[in-house]
Amino acid sequence: MTTAAETATALDVQGLLDAARVKTGLSDYGDEWFVEPLTVLTKALADEAKLSEMGLALTKSRFIASLADRLRLKQLQVENPEILEEEVTVAAEICGLPRTGSTLLHRLLASSPEVTSTLSWETSYPLPFPGESPAAEIRTKRARDRYEMFLEMAPDFGDIHTIEWDGPEEDVILMDRTFTSMSFDSFYWIPTYGLWLREFDQAPAYQDLKQWLQVLQWQSPERHGQPWMLKSPHHLTAVDTVLDTFPGCKIIMTHRSPTKAVPSYASMVCAISAQYSNDVDPKDVGPYWRDRFVSALTQFSDVRAKRPERFIDVDFLEVVKNPVDTATRVMGELGLPADREALEAYMARNEEQRHGSHTYTAEDFGLTEAGLEQDFAFYQKEIAP
Template identity: 25%
Template structure:
């Protein structure tokens, strides 16, 4: 098995500026400590973890280098960004893509988050060769065991990217847990002060918007629910949107997705253990967000039903725009309709899952999520 380097060794080899290295060190240290304890990874899985960690550091170093060369990036304003949060598998990706189809809205795209340097330029944005390179990577790698990922989660150069791929460059995001389990790192992340992560997140948005800005940013990832105080410390004018769905369906679907994602890195997957892990992991985030919402009633959150998103996506987006004070134009309407028509459900095949496959019952899920169901029952 490959030797696991220390956090200091990885940071030194990345060439990251000292200030950013200091902020990244706690999370990277926690991730590597958890990796030392993770016994289920295959040889290839361990190599995949280390390559992912190195890529995270390299991407952050790249945007820091560009920022030093072009200090005006620091002056880019991020005005009233819209954050979509909630449980996984409840329509967040659909909403992100629907709103991202609007020409006045900016979402981070998967290719530019994967290869951010040099900063994307509006003049070449539609023809940037990094986009084709990303699609080539997907075509080459998302085959075999990983092919099922595409049935559940859209992947492609021009598809909006989740915030997790930016937060993980600061090692203050949940992606390492989703990809590689790393239970110790999840415990660290859950209880950490992640303000540094959101400062890095803002650096990313400024970087991507410098030469390609639009009126508003729309962003999403479920893990924002864990750390809303830190999010608002960096984005005090943030606007929140939260779709909801029956947690029983959510747990079955996300368990299958994470099983597929981890399958290439683990020698075997204990489905029942995975079900228990994710059942409580995602509930942790809802406990945090429900408490924060109760303590901050002045922040109005736009709640909506997953069922309403899929039954009338135009009306769903129109409601969000009214909440966020974004102009809903005829061009917006046509863009939303066009995206919906071009992206039917099961476009890449059917994502099949059963709750019982993961050792869970409806009663178990409803018991754990009783507080969530009580709080948001009208939206389920």
């Protein structure tokens, strides 16, 4: 395990900013609003995360790469100002609690030729490399190699969450480059960062997300006219901001009993964070995410009461039992045609990709079903359909 001082030195904010400048040969970050979240994040990592040597090396590399992407995006916009004129239309953000069928619903809806979505490889490598053709052969190869390396490091992860290196993926991975993302407290034990994020105004981060969608759309003219179908539970932390940033966007809320969803997500978090630290206590992880989601759903309830017309409800069991009919209904509520042939073709592929199951109990993560029922009673009564 690395010491707090070693982590703080390796993740010194100015050092990271300078390293990305050296890596790219670029210097202009534009608006440096993101330095505040990066500073909060790196301090929490030093004080709380107990990173392994490999975890620290991976984290430092990841942060420098994210900062390098910010520099490269700014330069690409200067060289191609038409990027900022791209009109981005978001049909929907799927943002139920994790482990509520949202991934299946997202991939199912994204299979429709009427919409587009962020793909896994392009959330990892959103900007073209020098000399790369429009086929993005360098980036897709790197993404596939990265995917295979991840599965070697976490061979059981596929039993928890199916990964498709070339399939639809959460747009929050683009937001990781803003350092305001639920990814970070899912990957690391950094509760002070999570508490800070609850209160932070994420409007600049969502303007950045819009810019990333613009640059992806600019690279793929075939996306013009196709609304984006996006997904991440992170958006529960900023529902008002999502709706303000993307006029016309609807929130698709997937519902499942938190007595199932919270322990399931805690299990996933423990599997991910084990790559970065050898000292992760599941009985800390469970209560942390219980509190995190109680807070998020309370805020969600307030926003929903003000803008009820912007929300669509989907029950977890509905997705599992009747996925194609559910997707058809949702597309109709979005005012989009449903291509049942495409939906059924995706479900056939999904059946082939299914892995084993993983087992856990609420008690494994310092929780009880009775306690979760009580903690989320307001959600079951007021929000869940």
